[in-house]
Amino acid sequence: MQRDFEGRIRAAAVRVGLLVVLCATVGCTESADLIVVNANVYTVDEHIPQANAFAVTDGKFVAVGDSLDIVSRFAAPTVLDAAGRTVVPGLIDSHGHLVNHGFIKMNVDLRGTTSITEVVSRLRERESTLPEGEWLRGRGWDQNDWAEKRFPTRGDIDPMFPDRPVWLERVDGHASLLNSAALTEMGIDLDGRTPDPVGGRIVRDAAGVATGLLIDSASDQVTEVAPEPSAEMITQAIERAMADAAALGLTGVHEPGLQLDTLDIYRRLVDEEKVTLRLYGMTEDLKSLFQQVCSDGPVEAYGDVLTVRAVKLYADGALGSRGASLLEDYSDDAGNRGLMRKSAEELKDAVMRTVECGLQPAVHAIGDDAVRIVLDIYEELGRSRDLSVIRPRIEHAQIVSPTDIPRFQALGVIAAMQPTHATSDMYWAEERLGADRLAGAYAWKTLIDSGTHVPFGSDFPVESVDPMKGFYAAITRQDADGYPDGGWLPQERVSRVAALRGFTIEAAYAGFMENEVGSITEGKFADFVILDRDIMTIPAAAILDARVTATFLGGRQVYGE
Structure with missing residues (x-):
């Protein structure tokens, strides 16, 4: 045919x-x-x-x-x-961090490092370009990719950087490694006497001494001390990220964690006609931007490209740093079930405030305990509100108890998932979870088959911004080398049609935009991508070599000759 x-x-x-x-x-x-x-x-x-x-x-x-x-x-x-050539609707990443993507390229990119030695080498190269006293920042390290899979400590970096503050975020953004100079500036006692903050952990060694590793809310507190980036730097980061997105066929991004000053920059870029994608913004928790949007009302299609009508809330942390909240202990860390960033009651109050302001709640929940708590909150919310109007979201939904999977469809909860998380985590996920819990791990096909709306994304820069990698991961559950044969948990592979829907119409639905974008349909915005090969029919491995030849936003070419 x-x-x-x-x-x-x-x-x-x-x-x-x-x-x-x-x-x-x-x-x-x-x-x-x-x-x-x-x-x-x-x-x-x-x-x-x-x-x-x-x-x-x-x-x-x-x-x-x-x-x-x-x-x-x-x-x-x-x-x-x-x-x-093949043409598809403009691709939409339902969970990506444009600002962070731009900054990871402006600071020290630690993705792909194979050892702490390589991390230090990249840091020393960058330090030579910095003025005295300026913080040295990097992001992207993942101890699971190293031969020695232990978490790094400040002892690994202090000898090379005894005076300059060093802040290195893990790839998932849920853990940070700081040297002694940075810990001191934060007011954290090196001897480990500083108490853990709510929803976070200051990691200590067997002697009780702070190792320099901060988990979740403890890591978040670094921003209170580290110098804030200038508006010029944020603008540069956004423009770099948008250029990368357009070159890869993205015409839409749902950006969690939007800040008030960043929104002002986006507005200016829209006014200057420099925005090359449609941004669906989620405020960072109930902070200043939330207060403004709650008071003034959502930002609706400003310049046809900028919308802010959702709130990103956190339930738990990440699996890689053992911060995801589980119903049972981690299989490789007895006594640890992860942590909740907020108590269940605090999270429920935040969701209720979000809905009262006419905004969509989008709750980060990775572990099966966190997912269940969020589903319970949404179920209670549904007793007094029409959830089909609210379209509540769970971001990631990586580990779900099989008994909770039907609840997504029953409640109308959107599961915003990232296929490349599965193919990045598959090498060590069973060590963290044990074989039994894999039954509900990264189970996007089971969720789709149940009738749940499952928009796809990448969580860039945690994963690659390239949607072709996500498309490939969704249909194969394999890495770029074809490992493992047949795919990891192959029963969760989806068809190419389902994968394309995940990056188009399902993502549009998650942002209340299914009547404006997400398909090549009369009356919708003319967002489309021209590819150099047919990703719907070529061998799966060849999808990773597919290239975008042109990207159009509203009929205007934003990438290509």
Whole structure:
């Protein structure tokens, strides 16, 4: 069927060219701004699953169908011949951190390091460019990728950096390593006498001495002491991140943890017509931006590209740093069940305040205990509110008790998941959880099959921003080398159609935008991506080599020649 479809595209190409000339000569009945013809279009619209042409006017699709029909009906100043290449709706990452992605490239990028020695080497290279006294910052280390899989300590970095404060965030952002100079600036006693904050942990060694490792809310407190980035630096980080996103086919990102000053920068960039994607923002907990949005009302489609109507709340930490809250002990750390960032009562109050302000709650919950607590809160909320209007979200939902999986669909809770988390964690997840708990681990197919809305994303820069890697992980459950054979927990692999929906229409639904974006449908914004190969039919391994040749936002080209 696909071979026949491609054959029709090639056979029509000459006729389309003649019609374009004819239309320009004698005139067509309707005008458009852009026509795309001779394309292999996957629309993600169940009424017209595939097409080979469409027309765009005023930034929106006005017709989708056959090339011959489109060019005989419309005249446009720009006619793009896709030459049989694949076109998909603009891809949407339902959980990505643009600002953090930009900053990880501006500080020391520690992703891919294989040892603490390599970490130190990268730090020393960067330090040579810094003025005296400036903090040395990095992010991206993961001890699970090192031959010696222990957590690093300040003793690993103090000898090289005895005076300059050093702050190194783990890849997941839920743990930080600080040297002695940075701990001292924070007011943390090196001898370990400083008490743990609520929802966090100051890690100590067997002698009770602070190791320099801070978990969850203890790590968050570093921002109260470390110098804040300037507006110019934040702007640079956003622009770098948007450029990367456009080059990879992302026309939408749901950004958790938005701050008040960052929103002001986004507004300015919108006014300057420099924003190249649609941003769905979630405020950082109940902080200053939440207070403003609660008072003034949500930001709704500012400049058609900027929306803030959700709140990112935290239930627990991350699995990699053993901060995810579990119903039973970690299999590799007896006596530790992780931690809750807020008590169940505090979290319920935060969710209620969010809903009272007319905003969507999006709660980070990774462990099965945290997920259950959030589901309980949403269930209680549903007794007095229509959850279908609120569309409550759980971000990550990585470890779910099998008995809780049906509750997502029953309550109308969205499970915003990241396929590459599974393929990054699969090497050590069983050590953390034991074999039995894997039954509900990264179970996106089971959730989808139950009728749950499951938008896909990446959590970049925790994982790669490239949605092709997420698409590949969703359908194979394998790493780039094809490991393991058949995929990890292969029963949770999804079809290519489901994977594409996860990065398009399901992500749009999670942001209340399914009527505006997420498919190539008449009346929707003309957000689309042209690829150099057909990701719906090529061998799975070849998906990782797929490249974006052009990205369009509202009919405007934001990437490509």
